[in-house]
């Protein structure tokens with residue numbers, strides 16, 4: 040569903056944020072993209088969504104090389120960026136209808152799709168309230184509904200639970216799982232909460248300094264790092280791979 044081939048990004052100041060990264064997200068995966076701060080995760084996502092031009096390498100979404108195909112790709116992907124603004128005066132329903140029209144959905148279809156999604160994300164009762172009255176958790180759920188409004192094949196979620204309380208985190212995790220199971224949407228997610236990734240992802244990549252360190256199923260990765268038959272937690276695997284040269 041999503042492939043990068045030897046993807047690299049050198050910023051204008053000469054900094055190499057992503058180095059020859061080749062990853063493979065399969066259809067139906069909930070794929071966790073992990074790495075310490077500054078590992079290059081957001082840069083990679085920006086390249087996947089066309090906000091940043093790769094220095095070299097390529098990105099394929101469902102077999103289509105995204106280079107120069109932004110309009111086509113936008114229809115295939117739903118993105119929840121790390122920080123996203125809202126038109127705070129709009130109601131939740133108006134917000135979804137606004138994005139539906141940006142994706143070219145006919146009005147009749149947009150209304151029913153928005154209502155269905157508002158119900159799914161638990162905002163049916165608040166659909167006519169302005170977004171400025173929403174809690175952070177409600178805004179994130181609305182953000183996820185927005186990413187699904189045009190029924191994309193792939194959802195890209197950059198730290199969707201950042202700043203949420205434990206219940207808010209649970210709600211989002213459950214929502215992601217349900218959307219993946221019910222609609223088979225492929226999910227690409229970043230998070231610093233390793234327990235969360237462990238619970239919702241089937242496959243992961245671990246990156247550091249712009250480089251891919253490991254990719255595989257969570258089960259295989261843990262098994263590969265087991266010692267004396269003890270299966271480590273994902274956090275233990277992550278720290279082993281990434282924390283070695285901290286001064």
Ligand SMILES: Nc1ncnc2c1ncn2[C@@H]1O[C@H](COP(=O)(O)OP(=O)(O)OP(=O)(O)O)[C@@H](O)[C@H]1O
Pocket residue numbers: 050051052054055056074075076077078079080081082083
């Ligand atoms: N426009 C830019 N110009 C130069 N360097 C940049 C630019 N944007 C990001 N970087 C650098 O690239 C590196 C990777 O940043 P990026 O935001 O992709 O990391 P990240 O893995 O998403 O980090 P975090 O977990 O903190 O969100 C960082 O060292 C950052 O300072």
